[in-house]
Amino acid sequence: MKNYQILPGILLVLLLVVPAVAAGLPVDDANWSSTEAYTGTTNWSVVGTGTDGLAHVVVQNADELKLMYRNETPPGVLSAVVEIADRSTEPGTTLGYGPAIAVNGTTNEVYVSHFINTTSALEVGLASNGGGSWTNVTVDTMNGIAYQPGYRTAMTLDESGDAHIIFTNPSSDELTYVRYDVGTATPDIPEIIGTNAGPVSSIAPTTGGGLVVSYDDTAADRLMVIEYDGSSWKAETAYTIGAGETAIGTENAIAVGDDGYARVLFTAARSDGIAGDRLYLVEKTGSGWGAAILVDERVSATTYFPGVDIVMNGNSVHGVYAVSDVTNTTSSLRYLTDSSGTPETSPVADSTDAAYLFASLSISYAQAMPLIGTGYSNNAVYVIRPVFNPTFTSTPASGDAPLSVTVTVHSIVTPTGVTWDFGNGDTGTGTTDSTIYTDAGTYTIRMTATDGTATVTKEQTVSVTGGALFSDSGSSGLPEPEIHRASSTEPDADGNATLASFSFSSDPVKTIEILGYVIPEETTASVLTLGGAPDETTPSGTVWKYLEMSLAGIMKNDVLGAYVSFRIPEQVVRSYGYGPEDVALVHLTDDGWERLPTIFEKKEGAYLYYRAYTPGFSYFAIIFDEKASVRDLPELKQVIEENMSSVDEQTPTPAPENTPAGANTTATPESTATPIPSVTVPVPETTPTHKAPAPLAGIVTALGTCAAWFACRRE
Structure with a gap:
């Protein structure tokens, strides 16, 4: 079983050595830009977005152990920080551990689940701003239990606006589910839906009005997925550790596509003499859970994936994950998408200041783009948006005439309009199009794309050569005919040809x-x-x-x-x-x-x-x-x-x-x-x-x- 105390312990050490002022997020990729959403010592943070694409930021103030909130008005401009949960008047009570956020896509009401540690029990709290002001309720109380580092809550909203919260009991390792009825402002009786659960779980709504949950079974070293159809829970094994792996990892995140099938981004720990972490993406289909796809792998005993999250846009995966190298004190943040049909990752930000800098990751999708939230150096929280920087591929880039060439736009931000000039008198529109070059020459393809605000123009060249099918000097270039029944030298008795x-x-x-x-x-x-x-x-x-x-x-x-x-x-x-x-x-x-x-x-x-x-x-x-x-x-x-x-x-x-x-x-x-x-x-x-x-x-x-x-x- 994996030791879940390693990374939280590293986090605690870094809290003592990092500077008190954030140095600024080192975004190193031309496709992303960041906005500092909170400055101050933090242990936990989470960022969500509504259908308007504006960020909602929640952090645990590490000095006063309160929950703080602010939101974007237009993109990049944030409201004043407000306190949304505080029980500091109760001796020995602290809150805001392992928060999760959900934003109602219709009303933009915000719900935040989190752990509350008291002198006698561990509680699960829910803060919400429905009705225009913040209120707090306790949805479960686990008597005689104290909060343990690394444990997190997870939450989603259904179509009616009710909140669905899951969390693991740190003492019994039981995975617990609670529904909060927004209409009556009361929680249901907590229900145990899994055992031997790790500290991190994830929940998402399904297209049929149900729920789906992922968690790591620490006893059997497998990734479990539980689906709720409205009346009962059904558990399935989505992945079991393979060769060279010691345990299923702590991190997992689940999301459901428009096709009704779930995808899970999760980690596994290596043990084949080159310790480290593996990051997988697994998808369910009509025939069950498919083979897990290896997305990333680190071959160092001190390199981990300390955070992952995933969201769907249609049937395309958008994910974010952090990489932490404790020995070399480097950290990076990476973006994942399978919109091209194959999972691909690209850099968002990196740093060489210290290890485990990126934590409490979250990703959401609205207004035709993903939005990433991350804690950084435990003293700042950032909202990261993609920059409209479309590129395109032309396939093939060369060949003999007549040459059919297909162009495809690649952009994290979905363009609202694309036009093409193929250089041969032909034009086109859309994120993918094609043309045929009938004459030899070098042609310049020009893409003009817009997201409704910015317009980007980029060019590529295509080389088209001759087009003579066969040389008339010798047999070079001639295909061999496909001869059938050529062994016959005369008609057979039945007159066959x-x-x-x-x-x-x-x-x-x-x-x-x-x-x-x-x-x-x-x-x-x-x-x-x-x-x-x-x-x-x-x-x-x-x-x-x-x-x-x-x-x-x-x-x-x-x-x-x-x-x-x-x-x-x-x-x-x-x-x-x-x-x-x-x-x-x-x-x-x-x-x-x-x-x-x-x-x-x-x-x-x-x-x-x-x-x-x-x-x-x-x-x-x-x-x-x-x-x-x-x-x-x-x-x-x-x-x-x-x-x-x-x-x-x-x-x-x-x-x-x-x-x-x-x-x-x-x-x-x-x-x-x-x-x-x-x-x-x-x-x-x-x-x-x-x-x-x-x-x-x-x-x-x-x-x-x-x-x-x-x-x-x-x-």
């Missing part, structure tokens, strides 16, 4: 699928983007790109037909004034440019995806023209069946597929082939072995009629 698929990593062509009778293993497909038209002719419509596609290592008459799948950035299509159904693939034949049946398949991300049927290979172009796409493509099986019955059997000529000048005929490995189902093509019984259907020219003629038929079906 072979389907081969070739995949490409570059744009715009993504796959080529061919159907053939004999597809040798050495068959390769290549794609080359051309700088202009291959001859003096041009197809009708607006040409986007000219391509050269070819096959090598296969008999021409063994190719029965092919599909070509390609994609285009949607922004490119829109920039030419066309829509998704205005795209087609065209093929250069002896008779000129022939428009191929092309369908628009889907939109995915920033791209539009298409599939076209081609009877052969040579030069191609992707063009834009009104309603250029069709609704259906001919099935390869259907085309072959329709044409085989009307042509004579011919022996295939042992000539390779015509390869255009400059085309590559070899390929380098890119991906591993995976089987796809075979396509069965009926073959006349009289077809001898090594015989194939009519030459490709016959199929092309039939396909002309087929394409015209499909064109007629367009609306």
